[in-house]
Amino acid sequence: MFSREESKQIREQFWIFFGKRYPRKWLLYDTKVKEINLKFSFDNQKAMVSFDIETRDEIFREFYFDKFISLKNLLKAEISDDIILEKDYLRSSGKIISRIYITKYEVNIHNKKHWPEVFEFFNNTMPKFELFWYEYQDIITA
Template sequence: MFSKAEAQQIKKEFWTTFADTYPRKWLLYDTKIKDVSFKFYVDNKKAMVMLDIEPKEDYKRRIYFEKMESLKNILLEEHVPDAVFEKEHYLESGKEISRIYVTLTGISLYNKATWDAVFDFFAEKMTAFEMFFYEYEDYIRDLDINT
């Protein structure tokens, strides 16, 4: 077990090493859609690449998710074949969001021997998500275009 300070140091080293290994600017929060963002996540059991849809207005969340669902076959067939769609996902805070994600298991943030696998997973899946998003962003972004 690690102390809190040791765990923070390992996390910092992980993210610094990832940035050095894949030195590029990721889309992440720059989707130009308020409260719709791509995220990386890693803990001691899994790594995830996620698209979180979390506008405060529930109707907007539903519309954005429905737009993504209307493109689901394209996303799965051409970009991220293992993506999982969750219309209703609850954060630890209890907040309801929608999430589309992929997961890599059998890794640990605290096992440096698995870092390369996580870095490659992050780069491959986020790049695929981004390519999909850039191709369909006008449709996804425009709330007036109905599904």
């Protein structure tokens, strides 16, 4: 087990190393739609790339999620058959969001032997999400 401080340092190291290995500007929060973010996440059990639809307004969240649902076949064709669209995703914080995501299981941020595998997963998956956003953002936000 790691102390809270040790865990924090390991997480920081991971993101620093990832940034050095793949030094580019990722889209992430710069979707120009405050309710939709593109995210990387990595914890003790999994790594994930996702579109997160976060808003307190249920109507907006459902509106944007329905747009992604209408593009489901394209999401599967252009990103992966393994993509999951979850309208009511419960975050560890207790907040409910909508999430469109791909997960890599059986990896742990505290195990540095898993890092190259996750680096590769992020580097292969995130560009597909970004390209999808650039291609279909007008449909998603219309």
